[in-house]
Amino acid sequence: IMCASAKYNTRGPALIPRMKTKHRIYYITLFSIVLLGLIATGMFQFWPHSIESSSDWTVEKRSVHDVPVVKLPADSPIPERGDLSCRMHTCFDVYRCGFNPKNKIKVYIYSLKKYVDEYGMSVSNTISREYNELLTAISDSEFYTDDVNRACLFVPSIDVLNQNALRIKETAQALAQLSRWDRGTNHLLFNMLPGGPPDYNTALDVPRDRALLAGGGFSTWTYRQGYDVSIPVYSPLSGEVDLPERGPGPRRYFILSSQMALHPEYRSELEALQVENGESVLILDKCTNLSDGVPAVRKRCHKNQVFDYPQVLQESTFCVVLRGARLGQAVLSDVLQAGCVPVIIADSYILPFSEVLDWKRASVVIPEEKMPEMYSILQSVPQRQIEEMQRQARWFWEAYFRSMKAIALATLQIINDRIYPYAAISYEEWNDPPAVKWSSVSNPLFLPLIPPQSQGFTAIVLTYDRVESLFRVITEVSKVPSLSKLLVVWNNQNKNPPEDSLWPKIRVPLKVVRTAENKLSNRFFPYDEIETEAVLAIDDDIIMLTSDELQFGYEVWREFPDRLVGYPGRLHLWDHEMNKWKYESEWTNEVSMVLTGAAFYHKYFNYLYTYKMPGDIKNWVDAHMNCEDIAMNFLVANVTGKSVIKVTPRKKFKCPECTAIDGLSLDQTHMVERSECINKFASVFGTMPLKVVEHRADPVLYKDDFPEKLKSFPNIGSL
């Protein structure tokens, strides 16, 4: 297909001219070609395809202090202030990103420079540890390109993570002289601590024109939705402290406030809560009387009691995250790490990565005005939900807060998703913790549709050479009113199917498909000839099913189109002695599989069986010539999370003529083989997807004392 991978012809021209020319011409040509080649090579080497001279990069062992110094003249241009109306379609140049088969944007990083003003005073710290980690992460990621001409996004190496550590005007000048600055188009700046006294702006004050801002602490008035990215304020403590995930269960404190330097007004409101609710509320502050050498950031105090921070966070259910001078708080990261549910009290704060993360599942947001009601609001959250929020909080930290790398890659992925929305990462992928991803299923046929009866079903008969039996099956199946097409899969390569005239004449189209190889998986191929949703897989010896029985099976399938609907049921059991799964075909109260010797299912599962079967199961089944039905049962149960539906009382496919098959079914070795299949599949799937049920479907008036001719399905067959 065009989109899967573009094909490129890598072979050069291979013509060898067979003609004679004079040597002189030859030498002239050779000479000029060599000359041209030299010029071309030279041009390639010295062409300014990247303004940065390569020497900056080639030396591997270098110190940050050795980077080139750039002097900014006092009158060098300053970019415009950030444009609040910028959106992707107005300020971003998508043409730079282009269409590519991988749907990945390319990110270029400017090389590191040290900027000084006219007097030689440095503009900022060259680079912080975190920004260096961030750039390293981008450079190691698949977003990175070292070719400035192919880049879609540009990341300056000028560190603006902390606005307090830089000189605003000069930093802006430094940005403006970047080689591809172009009013900041497609440039991405990372900032975690914006604003400064006295007004503490909620976005970076450095004039940046059209540049995108990945900022920590945006308010709803400065955040340009769909353009900027809201990021967390990284907490370096995360890297230093190892807090293993804590399981569910009661925690000592219900509400904890661990922030230092809270505004006295907030503190008094919190203390009022503590007075009201006693020991379940704990309010910590900075320790005043710590001995020397103990880092103040790792301790918190309540009166004279000293607590380890951040360990104390793990002792509480809810942790308050209040606005400080800024909206974004590093404590949020610590709180999430401890699996404590953050209670966010910061009106108009744009939560980190809120474009993709569903914070309602991991946090409680309370308006500042409602702070006095916090306790009762939090009490109303049911315990089961709290446990989930704790798990969710921890997952957000692990995936998106834990390191500068996580922050950088999530930011780039968000921008990538905007540029290639049709390849965007889904809500579930962003939000579901691994445990949920693992245990949950998302049914591909999730819409509750009852397919119209008029559509009918396509019967697929897999056959090798039992022509007589096949013809009987065809004749029998053709009596089913809802049959709309019959497809015979001729699996015998050594023999031609009978001539057209010999086939039974039936009222629906009959197609014969010849296969290239005698493989069992041919029965589950999504043939183009299948035009209905419903497929009836039927063996070429199943002649005992009545027309009513089949029609009823189809009606039941319509009600459960995402399940396998079949006749004889089978069960898997755990063999405690052998410590493995066992296949069971005896009379049991339960079923977990149906035989596909005759079963209805959605065509979609043919597609899945052929293209999406996990591991080597498909080939394994073809090689063993057995268990294709068990594989299908596994596949459907795994993808839908639902059980099979067994219809009618039928226990066996028994026909008087074909004793051989029945004999084989009873064969001990056959059972052993089937058990082996179950164990093999369970190990490939990594789980046992089959669902056990204790019910089956019968017609509404089945066995009722009611005139048979008034029943829809009077002849439902025997065992």
Add this chain to the structure above:
Amino acid sequence: MQTRKKYIFLTFLASWLLLFFFGGDQLRRFGFFSKRKAEARRNWPRWTDRSLLKSFADPEELQSDGDPSLPSPRAQRAARLSVYKNSRCRMETCFDFSRCEKHGFKVFTYPRERDQPLSESYGKILASIERSRYYTPNPEEACLFILSIDTLDRDHLSGQYVRNVDEKIRSFPLWNGGRNHLIFNLYSGTWPNYTEDLGFDIGQAILAKASFYTKSFRPGFDISIPLFSKDHPQRGGERGWLYQDSIPPKKKYLLVFKGKRYLTGIGSGTRNALHHIHNGKDIVSLTTCKHGKDWEKHKDVRCDKDNVDYEKFDYQELLHNSTFCIVPRGRRLGSFRFLEALQAACIPVLLSDGWELPFAEAIDWGKAAVVGNERLLLQIPSAVRCIHPERVLAFQQQTQFLWDAYFSSVDKIVHTTLEIVKDRLLPHRSRSRFLWNTLPGGLLALPDFSTHLGDFPFYYLQHGSGPSEKFTAFIRAVSLACSLSQPILRLIQAVSESQYCAQILVLWSCEKPPPPSRKWPQTAVPLTIIQGRRKLSDRFFPYTAIQTDAVLSLDEHTSLSTSEVDFAFVVWRSFPERIVGFPTRSHFWDAEQRRWGYTSKWTNELSIVLTAAAFYHRYPAGEGPAGWGARPHPAPPPRSLPRYYHSLFTEYLPAGLRELVDGLAACEDILMNVLVAAVTKLPPIKVTQRKQHKETVPQQ
């Protein structure tokens, strides 16, 4: 020989050069030089002194982010209140939350003035609100106000344009600068610019507008609604057109568009380019120049040919038979086409830069539409071709879910708008994006009951959990004798012996008080008597005493054996969102009388399970803090567990229906069946052969 070698050498050189000039770029990308390139790839340097670098901020600075010189939070809030007005409104600055605390979320509509013109659509919007459970006729109670002045069409060239709105509004004593008002609008601005201007000052009112442009959209405050026609049904609404999930999702066309091409003016850029992607095979993109009176004045060379091609295809035919539909901007950003495509399960490919998509605060459009970029129109064909069949199938199903849940009627559009506003009032009791975007959708997953996924019967699979393993038997006793009869004693005995029974509740709806506890049978499970009123709909009241997911609803005359109960419960666990019961009934269309009929005769089909003996799911926390703020911070309410369908029955159904049932003293079970079927879109499940739930066979 010599010459030949030279020639080979020459050719080699020539090919090297050719390769270098023409193929070099691709080759470098795809492997030829990759090994060498990988070594030379200039990554970010590993600085020798990187471990010595300073952190971006002092740990102390990060942990204590305060500034004593800052004004108090209260003063800051007051300052924000005065700064962020009108075009910079947010809920916390322009909405008076205190109005909603006492009476909850109540909506008031201004009384209609007689001489006031009212468009059909606005009439429907007002009717929806007035019939909703949030309506109040009393402005004192109201949290949200809706004008009776028709503000839908603000194109002053239009016949429905209402003049002097500003003056009228200012004369309303309740207007209050627009605070807590919600204004609906479908069309703003006019030829030639079609600006966002409404022609009057909306002040601090929330604007629910179609074709919203992101620049003028106040995030978290305004609401983008879809453009709908005046023929859009008031309620119910047509179903979507997807009847089958085909794989591969092959339809006759891949991508279609049929519509006007603007020759000049706003929006013409995109519409003028659409014809470029037409390939006459699987991509059909047809435009016509014919619109307006003087199109011929602006007509260009393409027009005549285009107009001929245009007539060759039928819009409805294209809509029915295409996988993707281009939904480009018109003069305004939104178009009717959007809802049409959604209903037709034709995946919308949006080419409308800067359009704030309808209900984007709640709906994840990335699951149902391809949000294209006007500037990259020519990439659209290859982009949609590359979308995997499974994803296309998921897209198609999601369009149908969204259409049915939020768009198919004016009622749904209006209710979605109201629910979005309501969700903002109590952020901690609002729907997560998951609830909005998963069946059965936000209008049926009421956050007043629970915001916990495990409490609903729909999300077990996505959530990786399952319903509880026990049930609560709920017996309704209404016998006229008001004493303990034999059947009820036998029933209690049979049910209590079930291994899955957790508790038995008896709803005693009798004049006389229930018999003393010593007269009740001794059971292994707790038996609770609830004194009820004599109302039928009481049966489905969300009693807090019900502690399990499953409820077994029983009448006092019901006769069941323990194994019947056990079996039905096991079946219910496979179908927790449906009603699973014993005796059934069915409905049919009576063609002669042209109305629905009900039958209890023996039939081959069934559609109703009698709730005299049936299992169903309870639904989230009835007694939660639903009447928010009504209690002045009492001790926290006991953690009550939820009952899904019970709560839905009491909260979601229009009060009129419940009154009808109580008045008739019948049909509460039919209403319950209708409700569950409306939520699940699935039939109930009958277990065992039982045709009657009573012991004695009464007349048929």
